[in-house]
Amino acid sequence: AAEKQDAAAPAADAAGKSKTLVVYFSCTGNTKALAENAAKALQADVFAIQPEQPYTQNDLNYNDNSTRATVEQNDLNARPKIANKVKAIEKYDTIVVAYPIWWGQEPRIMDTFMESYDFSGKTLAAVCTSASSDIGSSDAALAQLGSKSAKWKDGHRFDAGTSTEELSQWFKQIGLLK
Numbered sequence: 001a002a003e004k005q006d007a008a009a010p011a012a013d014a015a016g017k018s019k020t021l022v023v024y025f026s027c028t029g030n031t032k033a034l035a036e037n038a039a040k041a042l043q044a045d046v047f048a049i050q051p052e053q054p055y056t057q058n059d060l061n062y063n064d065n066s067t068r069a070t071v072e073q074n075d076l077n078a079r080p081k082i083a084n085k086v087k088a089i090e091k092y093d094t095i096v097v098a099y100p101i102w103w104g105q106e107p108r109i110m111d112t113f114m115e116s117y118d119f120s121g122k123t124l125a126a127v128c129t130s131a132s133s134d135i136g137s138s139d140a141a142l143a144q145l146g147s148k149s150a151k152w153k154d155g156h157r158f159d160a161g162t163s164t165e166e167l168s169q170w171f172k173q174i175g176l177l178k
Helices: 030-042 068-073 108-115 138-145 164-173
Strands: 020-024 045-048 094-100 123-129
Touching: 020 030, 030 045, 030 094, 030 123, 030 164, 094 108, 108 138, 123 138
Parallel strands: 020 045, 020 094, 094 123
Antiparallel strands: none
8 A cells, every 4th residue: 555655754865974875765665664774784874766756646556557657667668757866876885775566576766766877886786675576577677777887786575674683684695794
């Protein structure tokens, strides 16, 4: 069930001192919760992607082929505009992207994000939330859109309420934490 989009995201400028950034897109709050716990686990800065046109509950209706998100997801070239930008993305060595799975894929706004920055030489990992789908090929799709010299770790689907401790263990497994 979709709810009102989170308008007041913390640390929107990602202006902390960390070399790690967790970037997330969330409409219902599930991915926001996961991203915040991931940031705690990594002691990372946080950046919330804000769509130029916020999504409504009606936009996310899976049962209506005319809804905004359905139309976007069915168009591989759709690139919803983002209202905010990460300042000084070049200072980050590691970036974790967090997003919900929509219609079995990453939301197209994540494609917009990946094409908006140069991730050359950075390490990236994807985490996602979903009511029923796995991560599928969404992390590979994002990797294709990013800089060719970026190093991608395997992504993973988590429940929204996944604990900081569980995320820390996974980040250790993929080499993002010692």
